[in-house]
Amino acid sequence: MQMPEPNPSIIARKARIVERLQSVLPPSAVIHKEAETRAYECDALTAYRCPPLAAVLPTNTQEVSEVLRICHEEGAPVVPRGAGTSLAGGALPTADSVILGVARMNAVLETDYENRFIRVQTGKTNLSVTGSVEDEDFFYAPDPSSQLACAIAGNIAMNSGGAHCLKYGVTTNNLMGVTMVLMDGTVLEIGGAHLDAGGLDMLGLICGSEGQLGVVTEATLRILRKPEGARPVLMGYDSNEVAGQVVSDIIKAGVLPVAIEFMDRPCIEACEAFAKAGYPMCEALLIVEVEGSDDEIKEQLDLITDIARRHNPVELREANDADEAGRIWLGRKSAFGAMGQINDYMCLDGTIPVSELPYVLRRIGEMSKDFGLGVANVFHAGDGNMHPLILFDANKPGDLELCEAFGAEILKLCVEVGGCLTGEHGVxxxxxxxxxxxxxxxxxxxxxxxxxxxxxxxxxxxAKVFPLDASDTRRASALAAE
Ligand SMILES: Cc1cc2nc3c(=O)[nH]c(=O)nc-3n(C[C@H](O)[C@H](O)[C@H](O)COP(=O)(O)OP(=O)(O)OC[C@H]3O[C@@H](n4cnc5c(N)ncnc54)[C@H](O)[C@@H]3O)c2cc1C
Structure with missing residues (x-):
């Protein structure tokens, strides 16, 4: 097949933009050769790929501002990027866009234990924030499973959560202020190192805005004292629905565990084969973790295990020491990797009212039969944030499309029962x-x-977040008005 001739005006435009970017950044920070831009062609939603026009790696807010000013003058779209772990295609480039990666912006700018905050550049990884304060017995609460890799930048853009967000909230509940650069290069300071800010709640708007409003370069994050202790309990049940009911009953009882995690049989089998955590082979597993002093832990666990027993568990195992606690979490924490070893899968993310868990799990099981595709469920059950993993064969023609259609039906079901299209992965x-x-x-x-x-x-x-039929019109009219 003959390749189409490269368009001279596109080539000239790319050369001009690259030259201008090189005038404000060192050579190693402007990536423009085709083979090298391929490193940025997708995020963790790998079914969609497109190499960008170029990628830039600035090291501070001033450089970000200059990059954005140039792209604004050139009319070049910009895709902000943290670590590229988005499961929603949030950092997917278009062919005419410049990727603005904050990976080299990973410094701690200020730590204040008295006032309980840390100010960082947003390329810093989530886990390394806790790493920076743990010697003083502090931690940063939001803990996405991807926390070893994902950056605070992406956490803010997606308003990310994690296993322990049932008690501590998601990113927006732990974010105090940001420095953000607008597309024309203007630098804004929003919020600060204090509890509330005057004026409109701009921080609430920025957190979860998926790179649509500006590029966040610095963040002030709330840090917390580590709890005295924590203990998980493992519960096994004979059906998804019963396990869903246990979750609903624990929440209804008013006890607030720090985490309630759910895994169904396909996931349990994969995790056990991968991590050898000693999980029982049953239909559904719950991991419920509580925190506090020894007395507080005992009081909460008594209540929780009492509820658990009423539903006839096939297994009820309290961790007696750190080693046993580690083993209980080991399988859950390796769930995505374990599933990936045995099957292609698409990880969904939707939220439902906790009381709807038994119904939604049953409906997902029925839909799985209708679509002829397997599903593994692993999710943060305490706050109703579901992650069905739809299993498909990427090499089988039509399977991806079938998987997408199935996924859409599950997300519509989440909305139908009073939930939301996304819990923490964004749109x-x-x-x-x-x-x-x-x-x-x-x-x-x-x-x-x-x-x-x-x-x-x-x-x-x-091309993200806003449906194309709505946003294209809006974008076209904005451009016409220039
Ligand atoms: C194995 C695995 C497990 C995961 N588990 C969880 C989980 O438990 N909880 C959870 O919430 N998510 C989870 N995720 C999803 C993902 O890790 C989160 O969405 C994460 O916050 C993305 O961070 P990132 O730095 O990789 O962002 P990227 O993927 O690089 O970008 C994500 C979005 O943020 C925007 N963005 C990036 N940088 C900036 C910036 N400086 N300014 C403005 N916008 C910006 C991008 O444009 C994009 O829209 C998981 C992903 C994987 C692969």
Missing amino acids: GIEKRDLMWDQYDRPDMEAQMAMKDVFDPNWLLNP
Whole structure:
């Protein structure tokens, strides 16, 4: 097959943009050779790929501002990128876009234990934030399973959560302030090292905005004293629905564990084969963890195990020491890797009211039969944040499309029962066209009006979040008005 001739005007435009970027950044920070830009062609939603025009790796807010000013003048779209672990295609480039990666911006700028905050550049990885303060017995609470790799930048953009967010909240509950650069290079300071800020709650708007409004370069994060102790208990049940009911009953009883995690049989089998954590082979496993002093832990565990026993568990195992606690968590923490070893899968993310867990799990089982594709369920059950993993064969023609259709039905079900299209992974491109199932036009218009204010030319992170039929019109009219 003959390759199409390269378009001279596109080549000239790329050369000009690259030259201008090289004028404000060192040579190693501007990646533009095709073979090298391929490193940025996708994030963790690997089914979609597109190498960008170029990728840049600035080291501070000033350089980010200069990059954005140049791209703004050139009309070049910019895709902000942290560590590229988004499961929603949030950091997927377009062919004409510049990836702005913050990976080299990983410094700690200030630590204040008295006032309980740390200020960091946003390329710092989630786990290394806790690593920076743990010698003083502090920690940073949001703990996505990807925390070894993912950056605070992506955590803020996706409002990420994790296993322990049932008690401590998600990123927005632990974020105090940010430095953010607008598409034209303007630098904004939003929030600060204090509890609330005057004026409109801009921080609430920025957290979860998926790179649509600006590039976040620095963040002030709340840090907490480590609890005296923590202890998990493992519970096994004969059915998903019963396990779902146990979760619902624990929440209803008013006790607040730090985490309630759920795994079904396909996931238990994969995790056991991978991590050898000693899990019983049953239909559903729950890991419930509580924190506090010895007395507090005992009081909470008594209540929780009492509820658990009423539902006839096939296994009820309290961890007696750190080693046993580690083994209980080992399988759960390796769940995604374990599933990936045996099957291609698509990881969904939706939220439902906890009381709907038994119904939704049953419906997912029924849909799995209808679509002829397996599902493994592993998720943060305490806050109703589900992660069904749909199993498919990437080499079988039509299987990916079938998987996507199945995924869309599950997410619609989440909305139908009063939940939400996303829990912590964001919308990205994955759920963009499902947004109409969650929002009416006036709601969508109000969100797009925010985009107009911060990024009037719609150059930041194109083709994400807003359904194409809505955002294309908006983008076209914004460009025509220039
Ligand atoms: C194995 C695995 C497990 C996971 N587990 C969890 C989990 O438990 N909880 C959870 O919430 N997520 C989880 N995720 C998803 C993912 O790790 C999170 O969404 C994470 O916050 C993304 O961070 P990142 O730095 O990799 O961001 P990226 O993937 O690089 O980008 C994510 C989004 O943030 C935007 N962005 C990046 N940098 C900036 C910036 N400086 N300014 C503005 N916008 C920016 C991007 O444009 C994109 O829209 C998991 C992913 C994997 C692969």
